[in-house]
Amino acid sequence: MGGRWPLLPTHTGPSIVLDMRGVTFLDSSGINTFINCYHALNAVGGWLRPAGAADAVASVIKLVGLDSVxxxxxxxxxxPSKDGVQAPVERCVSTALARLHL
Structure with a gap:
């Protein structure tokens, strides 16, 4: 195959699973927070995985296309786990980023 296929990125940075079960409303400020967190984690090789969003919140996420990013x-x-270790579950993005020093 000699160089025809690009290497897949490896994620070695901090990762966060965001517990969305208690979120009942999501507006543009929340969407921007998601995007900023995603970029901050992605820049250092990590990832963000929102999980457990209620139907109304999940609908907003899908409507704006955030789930495609x-x-x-x-x-x-x-x-998913990262290298067999489950990422920490957080309820607040800003707290998680502060803890990770991002």
């Missing part, structure tokens, strides 16, 4: 999951249990 960020890998969203219907339940916490369906989020």
């Amino acid at each position: 960020i890998d969203c999951h219907t339940t916490l249990a369906s989020t």
Whole structure:
């Protein structure tokens, strides 16, 4: 195959599973927070996985196309692990980013 296929990116940075079960409303500020968090984590080789969003919130995520950029999951249990270790589950993006020093 000699160089025809690009190497897939490896994610070695911090990763966050965001527990969305308690979120009942999502507006443009929340969407921008998702995007900023995604970019901050992606820049250092990490990832963000929102999980467990209620139907109304999941509809907004799909409506704006956020689910085509960020890998969203219907339940916490369906989020993938990273190198066999489950990523920390957070309820607040800003707290998670501060903890990761991003």
